[in-house]
Amino acid sequence: MTADTRELVRSTALRLFRERGYAKTTMRAIAQEAGLATGLAHYYFPTKDHLVQELYLDVNLEHARAAQAVLDGGGDLTARFRAVLHASVDAFSEYHGFGAEFVTVAIRPGSAASPFSEDSEGARSMGLHLYEQVVAGADPAVPAHLRAELPELLWLAQLGMTLFWVYDSSPGQRRTRTLIDGVAPLVGRLVRLSRLPVLRGASDDVLALVRAVRA
Amino acid sequence: MTADTRELVRSTALRLFRERGYAKTTMRAIAQEAGLATGLAHYYFPTKDHLVQELYLDVNLEHARAAQAVLDGGGDLTARFRAVLHASVDAFSEYHGFGAEFVTVAIRPGSAASPFSEDSEGARSMGLHLYEQVVAGADPAVPAHLRAELPELLWLAQLGMTLFWVYDSSPGQRRTRTLIDGVAPLVGRLVRLSRLPVLRGASDDVLALVRAVRA
DNA sequence: CTGCGATTTTGAACACGTTCAAACGACGGA
DNA sequence: TCCGTCGTTTGAACGTGTTCAAAATCGCAG
Numbered sequence: 001m002t003a004d005t006r007e008l009v010r011s012t013a014l015r016l017f018r019e020r021g022y023a024k025t026t027m028r029a030i031a032q033e034a035g036l037a038t039g040l041a042h043y044y045f046p047t048k049d050h051l052v053q054e055l056y057l058d059v060n061l062e063h064a065r066a067a068q069a070v071l072d073g074g075g076d077l078t079a080r081f082r083a084v085l086h087a088s089v090d091a092f093s094e095y096h097g098f099g100a101e102f103v104t105v106a107i108r109p110g111s112a113a114s115p116f117s118e119d120s121e122g123a124r125s126m127g128l129h130l131y132e133q134v135v136a137g138a139d140p141a142v143p144a145h146l147r148a149e150l151p152e153l154l155w156l157a158q159l160g161m162t163l164f165w166v167y168d169s170s171p172g173q174r175r176t177r178t179l180i181d182g183v184a185p186l187v188g189r190l191v192r193l194s195r196l197p198v199l200r201g202a203s204d205d206v207l208a209l210v211r212a213v214r215a
Numbered sequence: 216m217t218a219d220t221r222e223l224v225r226s227t228a229l230r231l232f233r234e235r236g237y238a239k240t241t242m243r244a245i246a247q248e249a250g251l252a253t254g255l256a257h258y259y260f261p262t263k264d265h266l267v268q269e270l271y272l273d274v275n276l277e278h279a280r281a282a283q284a285v286l287d288g289g290g291d292l293t294a295r296f297r298a299v300l301h302a303s304v305d306a307f308s309e310y311h312g313f314g315a316e317f318v319t320v321a322i323r324p325g326s327a328a329s330p331f332s333e334d335s336e337g338a339r340s341m342g343l344h345l346y347e348q349v350v351a352g353a354d355p356a357v358p359a360h361l362r363a364e365l366p367e368l369l370w371l372a373q374l375g376m377t378l379f380w381v382y383d384s385s386p387g388q389r390r391t392r393t394l395i396d397g398v399a400p401l402v403g404r405l406v407r408l409s410r411l412p413v414l415r416g417a418s419d420d421v422l423a424l425v426r427a428v429r430a
Numbered sequence: 431c432t433g434c435g436a437t438t439t440t441g442a443a444c445a446c447g448t449t450c451a452a453a454c455g456a457c458g459g460a
Numbered sequence: 461t462c463c464g465t466c467g468t469t470t471g472a473a474c475g476t477g478t479t480c481a482a483a484a485t486c487g488c489a490g
Binding site: 432434436437438444445447451453455457458460 | 461462463464465466467468469470471472473474475476477478479480481482483484485486487488489490
Binding site: 166178183186190193201206213 | 315324325331381382398401423
């Protein structure tokens with residue numbers, strides 16, 4: 001495993017993904033563009049999925065970088081959640097069109113690029129960490145009984161939002177933006193209301209359910 | 216288009232899907248098993264996705280059939296929603312294992328088997344109709360201001376639940392059952408609470424958001 | 431420098447989904 | 461009966477992701 005060759009394959013693949021999209025970036029094209037034999041790409045990346053995962057990692061890094069600026073700036077839960085979600089759409093934006101193809105690959109259970117796969121451990125913990133910061137840094141503070149589970153729920157919400165984005169063919173994915181601007185205040189409001197006696201039962205049920213399902 | 220040949224291809228494909236799963240059911244195997252030339256399967260079903268969609272339709276019919284018995288029996292929103300969800304998991308159950316592969320195909324935007332595709336109009340309206348009945352027949356009645364939008368939201372919840380099921384590798388998909396048993400009462404409770412002044416604002420926001428996003 | 435095992439690289443080969451030009455066949459009109 | 465047309469059927473061919481035996485190259489012990 002020479003790092004140089006691996007990196008050459010990786011960068012060539014990502015460039016072609018950007019230039020041609022997923023389907024038209026064949027393993028043969030990657031190898032040829034890099035001046036290598038067809039089989040060599042498979043030596044460093046067992047399947048095409050593994051190259052998609054590199055893209056997934058790249059986008060997540062970009063997202064984390066952009067989100068960090070926001071997270072350092074304070075704000076309430078709604079504002080922080082909303083900003084991080086918008087940053088996610090921004091990071092993905094240049095891939096809409098064939099982005100759909102990538103998410104399709106990523107969502108396949110067993111795929112290396114799946115957010116739940118072992119191979120995606122890095123990207124996943126990075127994403128979760130983002131939402132831990134969203135919650136931890138919120139002012140006013142998030143109610144204590146929600147602080148443990150909320151980050152993962154917000155991260156899952158981001159995955160759902162990405163799925164929506166994939167299907168969103170409105171110009172500039174305006175509907176996804178609208179969804180974010182609607183969901184973030186709603187989540188903020190429900191978190192605030194969860195302290196009230198009427199809703200305390202429901203929010204406890206949600207948390208119990210999350211724990212039960214995870215087990 | 217002779218109906219006989221088409222049906223022969225269809226039934227052979229569905230049988231092989233059941234016996235071998237998605238990946239091992241090649242277009243060549245379907246044609247060979249049916250005693251036809253390779254290309255003929257493509258004459259009746261342009262892509263393999265279209266054959267998966269036949270399976271999707273089959274499962275939806277089975278689900279509708281099973282759910283109907285429940286829907287005719289009355290009950291409150293929680294019970295009806297819960298029963299219909301369980302019936303959905305039942306209908307899918309024999310496909311878990313390679314069911315994941317099918318849902319993967321179905322979720323791809325542009326795929327004929329996508330629940331949002333034109334080709335799936337039949338299966339989609341059938342599913343929506345189920346949840347219209349869930350809402351319309353609930354006793355006590357669902358608050359009037361929710362009656363219009365709730366069926367589609369419940370249908371979307373079913374899609375999400377199916378997605379969860381795909382990833383659920385617990386024995387017998389117990390975690391999905393747990394999720395259903397937790398989510399249904401929660402939805403029932405929130406619908407009831409939505410009448411209260413504190414939550415009336417939030418529930419109106421949800422409905423406004425749904426309408427805004429759809430537009 | 432030589433030899434040899436391990437690592438890296440090659441490119442032909444395989445099975446797949448899909449396409450398509452050609453062949454076939456049924457059926458109605460002359 | 462023959463012909464022509466149109467719907468059906470055939471199977472070879474294409475490009476794909478992936479595999480793999482073989483070749484080339486490297487690293488290092490002697």
